Structures are given as structure tokens and as C-alpha cells.
Amino acid sequence: MLIFIFILGLLIGSFLNVVIYRLPRGESIVFPASHCPECGHQLGALELIPVVSYLFLQGKCRACASKIAVTYPLIELTTALIFVLNYLYLENLTVLLAGLIFSSLLIALTVIDYQKQILPDKLTLGGLIVGLFLAFFRSDLAMGQAILGLLAGGGFLLILAYLSKGGIGGGDIKMMAMVGSFAGPVIAVTAIFLAAVLALLFALPGIFKGKLQLKSKLPFGPFLAAASLLLWFWEDIFFHFYLNLFI
Ligand SMILES: [Zn+2]
Structure with missing residues (x-):
């Protein structure tokens, strides 16, 4: 197998x-x-x-x-x-199917965003529809959770986009709505924080060397995708780590 x-x-x-x-x-x-x-x-x-x-x-x-x-x-x-x-x-077959489709979408989005700085609607919005549809059959994610995930992932990033005035694109927002429809609200929102940390870690050496300025344009999609996948597999480990930091 x-x-x-x-x-x-x-x-x-x-x-x-x-x-x-x-x-x-x-x-x-x-x-x-x-x-x-x-x-x-x-x-x-x-x-x-x-x-x-x-x-x-x-x-x-x-x-x-x-x-x-x-x-x-x-x-x-x-x-x-x-x-x-x-x-x-993921043991269960419908959850596995959701995981395989979710991963495939994130891989394609990562490479396209890296190469072309776009996140095509066919993958973000198309994926979102597939994510909602799969929620009908999944044992691990209720339809309410998928809809809440969509609203939380997209909505939270929409607020950040408004506050940052153009730092975050519409593609990123639609992508995180898609992530929410597959992974639920907790992973979608946490992934946005984790992606920001990953992007900062990635940019730090360049900033110190003076090659990259804080305002340099860096596609955010690959970091959002990486963070979403990390949490998809290791959500528990991340939360334990996070709680241990503070408690
Ligand atoms: Zn040839």
C-alpha cells in the first residue's frame, strides 16, 4: 500500500x-x-x-x-x-482523499506563486468548493467546521490585508479560505501566524546582509502553504510546543 x-x-x-x-x-x-x-x-x-x-x-x-x-x-x-x-x-479513506487533494493544491500553489507571483482562482476557489464538498463525507471535519474554517482563514487574512494596506494579496486571502475549508478554523488561523514566522526566519539572513530590505516583496503563498501542511500533519506537536513556551 x-x-x-x-x-x-x-x-x-x-x-x-x-x-x-x-x-x-x-x-x-x-x-x-x-x-x-x-x-x-x-x-x-x-x-x-x-x-x-x-x-x-x-x-x-x-x-x-x-x-x-x-x-x-x-x-x-x-x-x-x-x-x-x-x-x-490519516487512516480513514475519505480523510486520506481530502489530504491528498489538499496537499496537491498546496504544492501547485506554492510553485506557481514562487515562479509567477500569482495564486490562480482555479486552484484557490476551485479547491475551496472541493473542500466544502468533501466535508459532507469526512468523519474528522463537520460541514460547520469547514464553513467556519473558510470564513476564519479568509476573514482573518482579509483584516490583516486591510491593516497592512497592500502587503497581502487577494490570492493569499482566497488561498487561506481554501485551507480553512479543508483543515478547519484552528489550523487556518494558526497557519497564518506560523507562515509569518517562517517568512521572517527566511528573510532574516538577507536583511542582515543588507541584500533584502524589510519592504522587499516576497511571495507569501509558499509560506502559507508550508505552514498549512506542517499543521495539517503535526498540529498537536505545534500546540504542545506553543503551550510549553508559556506554561
Ligand atoms: Zn526539445
Whole structure:
């Protein structure tokens, strides 16, 4: 089962690569078939095997030998590992399904925001609808919790966006509403705090070296996604740690 989940993760990771490349460019996810972005060479079945094809082709297109970005196999591997974590932490099948979809959305959003500084509505609002729909079937999250999560995650960030006057984008707000619909209000709101801490830790070395100023624009989406996933798996550990700090 573990191997099955890992392979499923590789395949979904491969699909996420297509989403990540095509969605911000306004291209169809389904057509045309996967091809080299440099020469248009259409990939055959043997060139579409996650990770393996990349290694076999030594990171180059078979037709024009232009370099294939190492992010492709990395995203496939990351997705596979996060899928395995979901399997290990979530026993129940509907919860697992929610976890796999939630993780996939966060991975795609992270990379797209990092590369293009946008969080597409198709993933944030589309994901939100899926999150609400799944709440009908989940044993761990009632529909009320999902709706409360949506309002809390989106609403809290909306207030912060208003207070910070433009530091936080609409995409971030919609993304955290989506997170709330999958993970409930506690994780959604805590993730916003954790993301701010992660972003600060990430930016500190640059600020000290003078390369990065406090006002430098840093996409917040990847930090929100990382914080949401960390809490999705290790909410208990974080709360114990936090309580131990103060009590
Ligand atoms: Zn090529």
C-alpha cells in the first residue's frame, strides 16, 4: 500500500507539473499532449515516467537536447513523499482523499506563486468548493467546521490585508479560505501566524546582509502553504510546543 501511494504521488506530481506550467499561461491542462517547451517534441510513453525518465534522459530533451528543469523530478518526488505522509497520518479513506487533494493544491500553489507571483482562482476557489464538498463525507471535519474554517482563514487574512494596506494579496486571502475549508478554523488561523514566522526566519539572513530590505516583496503563498501542511500533519506537536513556551 505504501508503494502504491508513493507511485500515485509520483504520477500526481507529474500531473501537477503540467498544471504548474500551463495554468498561469492560460493553456489547457488536457490538450495538447506533453511536449518539450523548447522544440515542441511530443513526449512518448517512455519519456513520461516520473523521475525515471528524467534520470534516463540525463535531464535533456531527447530531440533537441535542451535542459529539462530539475524542478520537474523534484516536484514529483516531493508530492510522492507528502502523499506517503498523508497515508501514514490519516487512516480513514475519505480523510486520506481530502489530504491528498489538499496537499496537491498546496504544492501547485506554492510553485506557481514562487515562479509567477500569482495564486490562480482555479486552484484557490476551485479547491475551496472541493473542500466544502468533501466535508459532507469526512468523519474528522463537520460541514460547520469547514464553513467556519473558510470564513476564519479568509476573514482573518482579509483584516490583516486591510491593516497592512497592500502587503497581502487577494490570492493569499482566497488561498487561506481554501485551507480553512479543508483543515478547519484552528489550523487556518494558526497557519497564518506560523507562515509569518517562517517568512521572517527566511528573510532574516538577507536583511542582515543588507541584500533584502524589510519592504522587499516576497511571495507569501509558499509560506502559507508550508505552514498549512506542517499543521495539517503535526498540529498537536505545534500546540504542545506553543503551550510549553508559556506554561
Ligand atoms: Zn526539445
